[in-house]
Amino acid sequence: MFADRLIEAIKLKDNPSVLGLDPKIDFIPSEILGKAFGKFGENLEGAAEAICEFNIRLIEALHGIVPAVKLQSAFYEAYGLYGIRAMIQTISEARRKGLLVICDAKRNDIGSTAEAYSAAYLGSSLVRNGKTLPVFDADALTVNPFLGYDGIRPFLEDCKRFGKGIFILVKTSNKTSGQLQDLVTSSGKTVYEILAELVEEWGSGLVGDNGYSSIGAVVGATYPEQAAALRSTMRHAFILVPGYGAQGGTAMDAICSFGNDGYGAIVNASRSIICAYMSEKWKYSQREDKLESAAIEEAQRMKEDIRTALASVRS
Amino acid sequence: MFADRLIEAIKLKDNPSVLGLDPKIDFIPSEILGKAFGKFGENLEGAAEAICEFNIRLIEALHGIVPAVKLQSAFYEAYGLYGIRAMIQTISEARRKGLLVICDAKRNDIGSTAEAYSAAYLGSSLVRNGKTLPVFDADALTVNPFLGYDGIRPFLEDCKRFGKGIFILVKTSNKTSGQLQDLVTSSGKTVYEILAELVEEWGSGLVGDNGYSSIGAVVGATYPEQAAALRSTMRHAFILVPGYGAQGGTAMDAICSFGNDGYGAIVNASRSIICAYMSEKWKYSQREDKLESAAIEEAQRMKEDIRTALASVRS
Numbered sequence: 001m002f003a004d005r006l007i008e009a010i011k012l013k014d015n016p017s018v019l020g021l022d023p024k025i026d027f028i029p030s031e032i033l034g035k036a037f038g039k040f041g042e043n044l045e046g047a048a049e050a051i052c053e054f055n056i057r058l059i060e061a062l063h064g065i066v067p068a069v070k071l072q073s074a075f076y077e078a079y080g081l082y083g084i085r086a087m088i089q090t091i092s093e094a095r096r097k098g099l100l101v102i103c104d105a106k107r108n109d110i111g112s113t114a115e116a117y118s119a120a121y122l123g124s125s126l127v128r129n130g131k132t133l134p135v136f137d138a139d140a141l142t143v144n145p146f147l148g149y150d151g152i153r154p155f156l157e158d159c160k161r162f163g164k165g166i167f168i169l170v171k172t173s174n175k176t177s178g179q180l181q182d183l184v185t186s187s188g189k190t191v192y193e194i195l196a197e198l199v200e201e202w203g204s205g206l207v208g209d210n211g212y213s214s215i216g217a218v219v220g221a222t223y224p225e226q227a228a229a230l231r232s233t234m235r236h237a238f239i240l241v242p243g244y245g246a247q248g249g250t251a252m253d254a255i256c257s258f259g260n261d262g263y264g265a266i267v268n269a270s271r272s273i274i275c276a277y278m279s280e281k282w283k284y285s286q287r288e289d290k291l292e293s294a295a296i297e298e299a300q301r302m303k304e305d306i307r308t309a310l311a312s313v314r315s
Numbered sequence: 316m317f318a319d320r321l322i323e324a325i326k327l328k329d330n331p332s333v334l335g336l337d338p339k340i341d342f343i344p345s346e347i348l349g350k351a352f353g354k355f356g357e358n359l360e361g362a363a364e365a366i367c368e369f370n371i372r373l374i375e376a377l378h379g380i381v382p383a384v385k386l387q388s389a390f391y392e393a394y395g396l397y398g399i400r401a402m403i404q405t406i407s408e409a410r411r412k413g414l415l416v417i418c419d420a421k422r423n424d425i426g427s428t429a430e431a432y433s434a435a436y437l438g439s440s441l442v443r444n445g446k447t448l449p450v451f452d453a454d455a456l457t458v459n460p461f462l463g464y465d466g467i468r469p470f471l472e473d474c475k476r477f478g479k480g481i482f483i484l485v486k487t488s489n490k491t492s493g494q495l496q497d498l499v500t501s502s503g504k505t506v507y508e509i510l511a512e513l514v515e516e517w518g519s520g521l522v523g524d525n526g527y528s529s530i531g532a533v534v535g536a537t538y539p540e541q542a543a544a545l546r547s548t549m550r551h552a553f554i555l556v557p558g559y560g561a562q563g564g565t566a567m568d569a570i571c572s573f574g575n576d577g578y579g580a581i582v583n584a585s586r587s588i589i590c591a592y593m594s595e596k597w598k599y600s601q602r603e604d605k606l607e608s609a610a611i612e613e614a615q616r617m618k619e620d621i622r623t624a625l626a627s628v629r630s
Contacts, residue, residue: 024427025441033443042443044450074424074431078440080450084399108421108459109389110489112339116389125393126340128348128357135359135395144423146461146484148491169461174425176463183509184501191498191506198494 002140002165003216003238004208007263009067009100015303016263016310018102018240019062020270021090022072023051027275029291032057048082051075054291055090058274061292063097065299068139070240070268073105091138100139102240106169108144114154117141122166123158140165142218142240145195152202156215159206165214165238168202170195170230173220173243192226196233203237212238212264219257221249221267227256231264239265245272245302251309262310273298317455317480318531318553319523322578324382324415330618331578331625333417333555334377335585336405337387338366342590344606347372363397366390369606370405373589376607378412380614383454385555385583388420406453415454417555421484423459429469432456437481438473455480457533457555460510467517471530474521480529480553483517485510486545488535488558507541511548518552527553527579534572536564536582542571546579554580560587560617566624577625588613 010016025033028050036050059069069090076087094101107117119125121141124132143155143166155166171181171192181192189197196217203215216238219227231239239257243249244267257265276282276294287293325331340348343365351365374384384405391402409416422432434440436456439447458470458481470481486496486507496507511532518530531553534542546554554572558564559582572580591597591609602608 022428024431025443037443042446044440044442044448047440047442072424072428072431074422074428074435078431078435078450080435081396081399081403083435083450084396088396106423106459107389108423109387110487113337113387113389116339116387116393120389120393120395120398125359125362127359127362128340128352131357133359135393135398144421144459144461146459146495147487147489148494148496150489150491172425172462174462174465176465179463179513180461180506180510181463183498183506186499186501191495194498195495 001206001208002159002163002214003206003212004210005139005163006068006100006165006238006266007210007212010263010266013065013067015066016258016265017066017267017269017299017302017306018068018070019058019066019273019299020070020072020268021055021058021274022270023054023075023274025050027271028054029277044079045082048079048086051079051083052086052089055086056093057291058295059090059093059097059099061296062299063099065296065303066099068100068102068266069094070102070104072270073103088136091136102140102142102167103136103138104142106142106144108147108151110147110150114151118154118158122155122164123162140167142167142169144169145198149202156202156206159214165216167216167218167238167240168199170199170217171219171223171226173222173247173249177220192230193233196230199237200234207236210263212236214238216240218242221254222247224253224256227253231257231259241265241267245269251305254306255309255313258310262314267306269302273302316521316523317474317478317529318521318527319525320454320478321383321415321480321553321581322525322527325578325581328380328382329622330381331573331580332381332582332584332614332617332621333383333385334373334381334588334614335385335387335583336370336373337585337589338369338390340365342586343369344592359394360397363394363401366394366398367401367404370401371408372606373610374405374408374412374414376611377614378414380611380618381414383415383417383581384409385417385419387585388418403451406451417455417457417482418451418453419457421457421459423462423466425462425465429466433469433473437470437479438477455482457482457484459484460513464517471517471521474529480531482531482533482553482555483510483514485514485532486534486538486541488537488562488564492535507545508548511545514552515549522551525578527551529553531555533557536569537562539568539571542568546572546574556580556582560584566620569621570624570628573625577629582621584617588617
């Protein structure tokens with residue numbers, strides 16, 4: 001059961017945060033880029049090699065601190081075939097280091113198409129005569145709910161069968177998320193509130209020993225009031241919280257998505273950790289390991305920041 | 316301007332339909348599978364080779380009849396690296412034969428992540444020092460609007476810059492599309508009606524010489540009444556119509572999305588064409604070219620079906 005594996009991993013590292021591997025090319029140190037472009041040329045393959053090296057160094061540095069990584073699929077797809085190869089290598093390296101892998105691809109479709117996405121990211125794809133093979137084999141995937149239950153059902157089945165999870169977008173962290181998600185319906189409830197009820201219902205068959213479901217939700221740290229209300233509506237959903245750090249959400253905002261037991265949510269940080277080496281404090285440093293050292297320092301700071309916030313409301 | 320290129324291509328073939336290349340492994344003739352698995356083994360590479368061969372044969376057979384192809388990304392992603400390679404080869408072959416390429420990937424994200432998706436599918440990705448390279452380089456992409464304008468803006472910019480298009484999901488063809496899309500809001504309008512107004516607004520800067528915008532919409536043929544109303548709301552949006560054929564939509568249903576000029580929409584058919592060789596009429600045929608012959612027959616029938624329906628309402 002994914003939700004139980006995630007809680008176990010969080011307890012092991014005593015850290016409910018996830019490292020977002022969003023390797024925008026501008027985020028990668030120039031020495032890594034120089035080496036990769038020198039080897040493969042200034043092309044998609046060179047860029048993807050740099051992405052891979054960047055990720056592997058971050059995973060090596062942080063695997064003792066964080067329980068999971070979240071790969072933002074767009075930054076891999078942007079380099080085509082080579083980018084996908086970098087994604088596969090990153091997933092494989094993260095798993096080898098004992099990290100859970102969330103693929104943030106926000107997939108959505110219906111029927112056999114949704115089944116194909118689910119097979120690709122969570123389950124396994126049919127090759128021939130009933131023989132199937134795993135493909136990206138992540139532990140969890142983000143899913144967009146715009147198509148209703150038809151777009152969710154295939155994922156539920158694979159979550160059950162393969163012990164995987166999904167995080168369904170409910171209230172996203174961006175400024176214009178309200179254009180659709182906050183529309184008030186004739187029942188008096190907003191679209192995101194109705195969605196939250198559906199997520200709770202859809203996940204009811206996949207609640208683990210710890211009381212949380214492998215059918216989780218995405219709720220941005222940038223909307224703490226809504227997050228607190230959604231935590232009540234989705235009592236069993238594991239919540240993935242984007243928007244902490246660079247997007248403006250604080251630890252106090254982020255913990256609105258946690259349950260009374262101090263679990264049930266995981267907070268993502270990407271830029272603040274993977275670009276920590278570019279910060280005022282680190283940017284003039286000559287240390288060869290400043291990518292790693294700055295990332296470790298920020299990941300530790302974030303861990304303490306969230307733990308302190310959680311302790312303050314539970315005391 | 317994508318909308319004008321699309322209308323030109325439709326006029327050239329006198330056919331407002333698009334060939335959906337959704338190469339589910341079960342859809343591929345056993346002789347193609349046998350050859351590919353014989354060469355590469357019963358693995359992801361073999362499956363992807365079969366997908367590629369299947370698509371290339373269909374493109375060769377149908378490029379004189381249809382103006383465009385639509386690739387359902389999930390069926391390529393399902394075979395990982397090899398599947399993506401098959402997608403790239405299919406896009407390249409379709410363009411070589413003068414077909415427009417719509418990538419049906421329903422991507423959605425915000426900020427720099429949405430920019431990365433847009434770069435991957437429509438524009439070009441940054442490699443180094445301002446040097447960018449095209450990646451999948453499709454003519455158009457389907458996009459999910461759940462995140463609001465933040466998730467649309469980066470695509471608008473690339474559509475303008477690179478002469479590309481997007482089709483935004485408004486009312487999808489599946490049974491449970493109403494769970495979210497049909498919710499009635501406090502204004503009395505449904506979610507999909509509000510979305511349609513936004514699509515019309517977002518596309519206002521990209522209206523071509525023919526009066527249609529490169530910022531289009533997806534409206535299922537399975538909801539003809541809603542489609543007719545949406546056509547009025549989105550006067551300028553080019554509409555991509557799924558749900559014809561195997562999903563139950565008729566030609567009379569599909570043409571509800573066309574404008575009074577008989578243009579402004581394109582109807583997708585996947586299974587009914589690419590699996591025509593499995594139909595009662597063809598399945599016992601011993602012809603070596605039955606994949607092609609059955610597909611041509613069905614594509615011609617569909618073309619006449621839609622043209623007849625269009626003529627019936629315009630006379």
